[in-house]
Amino acid sequence: MSMRHTRLAARAAVLALAAATPLSAQTILHTEKSAFEDIVVYESRGERCMKFGSVQAPGRQTCQLPARPEELLFDYTRMMMASLYLRPDPRRILVIGLGGGSLPMALARVVPQARIDVVEIDPAVARVAERYFGFRTGPAMRVEVADGRAFVQAAARRGDRYDIVMLDAFDETYIPRHLSTVEFIREVRSILRSDGVLAANTFASSGSYANESATYAEVFGPFYNLRSANRVVLASAGALPGQDEVAARARALQPTLAPMGIDPARLLPMFSTRPDWPPDARPLRD
Numbered sequence: 001m002s003m004r005h006t007r008l009a010a011r012a013a014v015l016a017l018a019a020a021t022p023l024s025a026q027t028i029l030h031t032e033k034s035a036f037e038d039i040v041v042y043e044s045r046g047e048r049c050m051k052f053g054s055v056q057a058p059g060r061q062t063c064q065l066p067a068r069p070e071e072l073l074f075d076y077t078r079m080m081m082a083s084l085y086l087r088p089d090p091r092r093i094l095v096i097g098l099g100g101g102s103l104p105m106a107l108a109r110v111v112p113q114a115r116i117d118v119v120e121i122d123p124a125v126a127r128v129a130e131r132y133f134g135f136r137t138g139p140a141m142r143v144e145v146a147d148g149r150a151f152v153q154a155a156a157r158r159g160d161r162y163d164i165v166m167l168d169a170f171d172e173t174y175i176p177r178h179l180s181t182v183e184f185i186r187e188v189r190s191i192l193r194s195d196g197v198l199a200a201n202t203f204a205s206s207g208s209y210a211n212e213s214a215t216y217a218e219v220f221g222p223f224y225n226l227r228s229a230n231r232v233v234l235a236s237a238g239a240l241p242g243q244d245e246v247a248a249r250a251r252a253l254q255p256t257l258a259p260m261g262i263d264p265a266r267l268l269p270m271f272s273t274r275p276d277w278p279p280d281a282r283p284l285r286d
Contacts, residue, residue, distance in 0.1 A: 025044055029042060030128065037122065047073065062133060069105075069133075069134055072260045075229055081103070081107075082232070082234065083164050086246065089163075090162075092116075093114050093116045096148035096151070096167050097170070099125065102133075105135060109256075114163075115141075117162075118144070121145065149179055149184055149187070152184070156187060163195075164197050165188055165191065180202075181285050182284065182285050194238050195239075196236070196238075202232075204228065204230055213225070215284045220237070221240075224273060
């Protein structure tokens with residue numbers, strides 16, 4: 001299926017879901033026009049969500065249960081947190097793309113000793129995350145308003161190294177091209193420690209799926225390919241831990257991760273290194 005058709009199908013499915021929820025059941029808390037997006041925060045059926053565009057627009061950047069803010073509602077965020085199965089004791093983490101702050105806040109709860117750097121291109125998103133989703137900066141949590149690639153390049157020049165890098169900088173239909181090429185993924189690898197881990201959120205089905213897969217394979221070799229509604233790539237700058245080791249770490253972390261809705265019985269069967277793309281797929285390049 002072409003990327004265009006994939007986007008149209010996804011948009012139609014989300015619009016159908018939105019149509020099934022009466023606007024009267026949605027309480028608008030905030031609207032703001034930033035330099036990049038129209039931002040909407042609303043509540044519906046006990047959830048507080050952030051969207052770009054309008055409340056009827058497809059896709060949601062963040063959703064939270066105000067009564068249980070520690071619970072991760074999106075499947076992909078739980079999949080991204082599975083990066084801790086590969087690197088369970090990170091001291092320094094980089095998250096590219098803030099949204100409502102679900103991932104950095106979850107990481108701060110699980111590994112409070114870690115220093116977390118967050119990069120967000122839109123300052124309005126950072127303000128909304130703080131005001132409506134409980135995101136807070138502090139000595140161990142900082143936000144830099146910048147383009148993700150520019151930040152990575154500057155970090156490489158400074159000699160910064162991270163245990164985990166998370167790429168989560170896209171909306172429901174679009175990944176910035178300059179954040180998906182071999183050249184950029186190599187730049188990300190250059191700021192990972194020798195056993196550091198990359199977790200990248202991308203599409204489970206798109207016209208670029210094979211090319212994206214070939215891109216990560218060219219830079220990292222074998223990687224874990226987790227798929228549900230989204231696809232999360234988990235790659236290691238060092239030796240990729242085997243599935244037995246991953247499962248043992250999942251069991252050890254479960255008491256901490258369970259309140260977030262993270263279930264190893266669901267996640268571990270997703271861990272696959274089997275290539276599911278054509279061997280002649282071309283990596284994406286600048």
